[in-house]
Amino acid sequence: MKKIMIIGGGFAGFWSAAGAIRRAIELEKENEVEVTVVSRDSFLNLRPRNYESDLSQVRIPFERILKPIGGKNVEGNVEGIDFDNKTVTVSSSSDTITLSYDKLVLAAGSILQRPNIPGLEEHAFSVDTFQEASNLHQHLDNLVSKKSLAGCYTAIVVGAGFTGLEVAAEMVSMLKHVAEKNGDDPSTVRIVLVDHSDIAPDFNEEAREVIKGALSDLGIESYTKVAVQSISEDSVVLSNGEKLPALTTIWTAGVKASPLTSLFPVERDNFDRLPVDQFLRVIGTEDVYAAGDCIRVLTDETNVAMMSCQHASPQGKFVGYNVVSDLFEKDSLPYGHPYYVTCLDLGEWGALLTEGWDRKVMMKGKDAKEVKIDVNTKFIAPPLDDKEEILKESQPNYIYTFEDF
Incomplete structure (x- = not known):
């Protein structure tokens, strides 16, 4: 059994797991791969919604999105990584365990500065x-x-x-x-x-x-x-x-990559992000990939991916695809995400929808607010309790564009 360990249960981590499982099924290797997400709890926090007045819908139990597709979850905090022996030490309130991996994915996100x-x-x-x-x-x-x-x-x-x-x-x-x-x-x-x-x-x-x-x-x-x-x-x-x-x-002033990036024997940027190649492999390591806020990567020829779920989610999907392809000596896909859109919630006034890296104003006010509600309640969250739909959305080319709104 090949073991894929994913550190981090946010957008990049969850979609790495889903992408890996989907790719394993494509290759008819689902019975030869075990995908485990190590996270501090058993929820996907829709972090971009933490500002909202109602927090009842901003967490999704892994039981409703990871379990249906056959992924596993280990709750705890990562204390160390042994790259030579391919093990990760995880501590919880009751125990400390050592887990082994064949391929490792760091998707531990970012923290507030x-x-x-x-x-x-x-x-x-x-x-x-x-x-x-x-x-x-x-x-x-x-x-x-x-x-x-x-x-x-x-x-x-x-x-x-x-x-x-x-x-x-x-x-x-x-x-x-x-x-x-x-x-x-x-x-x-x-x-x-x-x-x-x-x-x-x-x-x-x-x-x-x-x-x-x-x-x-x-x-x-x-x-x-x-x-x-x-x-x-x-x-x-x-x-x-x-x-x-x-x-x-x-x-709310500024973020930096997870402190876990300091465990990697590589040079990081000024946000503590790891360097990765076009396939999202961590440069200077073996059998290690990364996705989300903890990496610095170009989305196209000139633009660096933002530390946001808009880029973390598709990066996870690419990583999932590539890590399984790597395991079974199949071709990987180079990461790319040329499309960029933002929708800024402005409370009772409405919202602001922009498109492109120059943030061209496309919509504002109450109409844009309807888009923002759809983004928060439909687009950024994975489907619930539906293996087929979750795996469909885990394709590496499954990216929303302005027309979807």
Whole structure:
């Protein structure tokens, strides 16, 4: 039995497993391959949805997507990799085990960057993981006991990139709901975006003006070209000396690859991502592939893949195909993903749909919001309890385009 071990249970990890199983079936080798996903829990977290006001649909049990296709799941944290003996050490709350592999896939994703700012670790919330998003929701529920304090209904969102914008826009309605539930005036809600650069720095000028207009309509304030100096339980101090009373601070400023990339004896980029070749094999290793936020790879001749599920999912599908092809000495497929689209949720205002690496505005407002809802509820999640449909979507060329929306 050939063993394929996949470290990470996010988009890249799950689709690596599905792609591998699909390729094994194609080659009539499904009884000769064992596919195991090692992850911290038994869920696929739809991480791009962690900003939402309702978290009930942002996790999918592996029992409904991995089990139907014959994949296995081991819960635990990877503590070490022995590349010479092809083993991985995994620890859980009750045990530490060593697992062997024939082919290894690192799909451990990325983590939020948390710089050494006084009070950040103790007092700032995030939506980086399901648990951290749940902690934020619990905090908002607990504001009823602090309603008399200054800044009770003020939220400071640090980072005005994609995630920060979505968080800030969603917080408008979330905090208004909390205020109303607590019997207070929702007009007292204040949302402030803080960024050391500009609002939506990765968007072009046309898209940025749409975003700024939406923020204005939502009543969201912006502080740009300024950094956070310190964070306390009830305020944020900026580098310009201004102190903003706020009981809620949410940090969204930047991500880097999983710390597990440090276990690899290769040179990483400034985001700690691993180098891979066109077949998504980790350069400088043997029998190791990688996909998702933990790799640096070109999607076409000039553009580097983004650290997002839009690229992680198809990369997983390519890896799954290639790792099984490699096992049985069949031709692999070079990775490519020339199409790029973004849909930015802007809360009650609507959304912004862009196409291409220059982020050309294709749709905005309420119409784009309908697209965003479809993206979040239909496109990024795998089919449930349906082996045939899951394996159909695990084809390496199964990529959505603008026409699908």
